[in-house]
Amino acid sequence: MKICFVYGGKDRTDGGLGFLRNLSLVLRREGHVCVAILGECKGLLLKGAVDQEIQIGLNWSLGLKRKQRLTIRKLRKAILDISPDVIHIIHPCGGFGYNGHIHALPIVWRDAPTVVTFWGLNIGPKSNWLARLSFLTLLWGANLVAAHDFDLIAILRKISLYTRRIEFLPIGSNVIPSPHILRLSRVQLRLQHGLDLDTRYISYFGGFDESRGLDELFRAVKLLSRRRRDRVRLLMIGWQRHVNHPAFTHVKTKIEQEGIVDLIEMTPYAEPNVVVSLLRASDVCVLPFRSNPVGRSSLMAALAAGVPVVLGVRRRDLGPLTNGVKTVRSGRVEDLIGAIEELLDDSSYASELGSRGHWVWSRYFNWDVIAWAHIRAYQKVIKGIS
Structure with a gap:
């Protein structure tokens, strides 16, 4: 053909x-x-x-x-x-x-x-x-x-x-996991990337336009850091390359306004396998999208990595994705916090959700x-x- x-x-x-x-x-x-x-x-x-x-x-x-x-x-x-x-x-x-x-x-x-x-x-x-x-x-x-x-x-x-x-x-997604990385534990991956073993990492991978829901993510991280006894950090994968971009100004302003500069760790530009390993090194990946949730390649990357995902949605019916992610209504910060905490506090559920997400990716989205x-x-x- x-x-x-x-x-x-x-x-x-x-x-x-x-x-x-x-x-x-x-x-x-x-x-x-x-x-x-x-x-x-x-x-x-x-x-x-x-x-x-x-x-x-x-x-x-x-x-x-x-x-x-x-x-x-x-x-x-x-x-x-x-x-x-x-x-x-x-x-x-x-x-x-x-x-x-x-x-x-x-x-x-x-x-x-x-x-x-x-x-x-x-x-x-x-x-x-x-x-x-x-x-x-x-x-x-x-x-x-x-x-x-x-x-x-x-x-x-x-x-x-x-x-x-x-x-x-x-x-x-352009991010496709290698079998070797999928076999490594979270501890091994954190040691590999110099990440603290006792910190609870919330990862984000993707762009920074308004449809991404970053305002809600930043507010959620701020409130989580105040409410929880453990140390919470937001891991922004590949974001160091954006810092000097003119369109990134409003993001920097929002981070400063929320007072969470010290709660964010930005990594350099990462090749696909590094993206996968950083996602897997985190406790939960949060993608609080305001629109087009299924059409984001960053979601597919997170599913492929097998990390539990909290996804912002406007509709509950996500077809084959429905059982592979934890959904929250877009724009609702408290709901977002609740979903993140549920995964941080229940490691068995988080592991199960990550495995289900990876299965959904392998069955429908590879x-x-x-x-x-x-x-x-x-x-x-x-x-x-x-």
């Missing part, structure tokens, strides 16, 4: 590029051919992951300017030259002002069956009417629509003409499982079943 990926994101921060890379690696291992058509993204992350990478131009907006018309012609020519069995369009999250439109054109051209993965909606107040039109074209015209978060799927189903075309297809779910989706649209 020859799969043509169309990705119009600006860079690796726009959502979907790591997914494209890891999915392609497994698909190629299974004997399929993967070609990626890219726009503003440099695509360095895809090196060695796809059979062919085609850059067609920086401007993916519809218009009559010469560069816009040239990019559209390049896109059409690339698809015709590839002659794919299926076209997989990845719609970026657009969190960085993305207003691309032409990735919806393969839906109109109908050169091959199409699968669309929505990484986000990109139909907020800042999006223009063309962005909204391209979104609706993708949603209404694709043979199959996929999303990795149940909140997002619920929104898509409300505005879709064909709800039966919408499926949950999970994403994974890349072999994800790739085969996509292969079945491709086969479905090729056969004309939608």
Whole structure:
């Protein structure tokens, strides 16, 4: 099978590029051919992951300017030259002002069956009417629509003409544990990383935008340190690299306002295996997300590591994840504290939850499982079943 990926994101921060890379690696291992058509993204992350990478131009907006018309012609020519069995369009999250439109054109051209993965909606107040039109074209015209978060799927189903075309297809994480690390005990891992053996570590791994719920996490850590007799610390994995980032200013301000500077330990940038070992060295991983909980690769990394996870959610139904995490309602600090304390005080329950989470990851969210779910989706649209 020859799969043509169309990705119009600006860079690796726009959502979907790591997914494209890891999915392609497994698909190629299974004997399929993967070609990626890219726009503003440099695509360095895809090196060695796809059979062919085609850059067609920086401007993916519809218009009559010469560069816009040239990019559209390049896109059409690339698809015709590839002659794919299926076209997989990845719609970026657009969190960085993305207003691309032409990735919806393969839906109109109908050169091959199409699968669309929505990484986000990109139909907020800042999006223009063309962005909204391209979104609706993708949603209404694709043979199959996929999303990795149940909140997002619920929104898509409300505005879709064909709800039966919408499926949950999970994403994974770039952080994949090695068997060696999974065999090491928490004590061994703490000694390896120079972490105190008597401290209760609450770990966090991920970004620092408002949707992450860090305000609630910082407040919870502050209150826990006051209420508990044992020593509590927040382990922010890979965060030292963010300290000088302009967008990190509000996070530093919040940490100072809460008076928890001394309660936070930030590690340097960590390679995947180091991330896994640091997560496993902690007592509990807390991800108090305000939105899109299932679609975060940091959640998949924590599940893969086998650490018990407290997850902020807006809805209780998380599909296969329901029994693999401890959920709390997003934004409720006292509920968050209660969930953390329950895991800190009950080591048997914490161990059981970590094991269940790892099983859920291995059963539903590792890349072999994800790739085969996509292969079945491709086969479905090729056969004309939608």
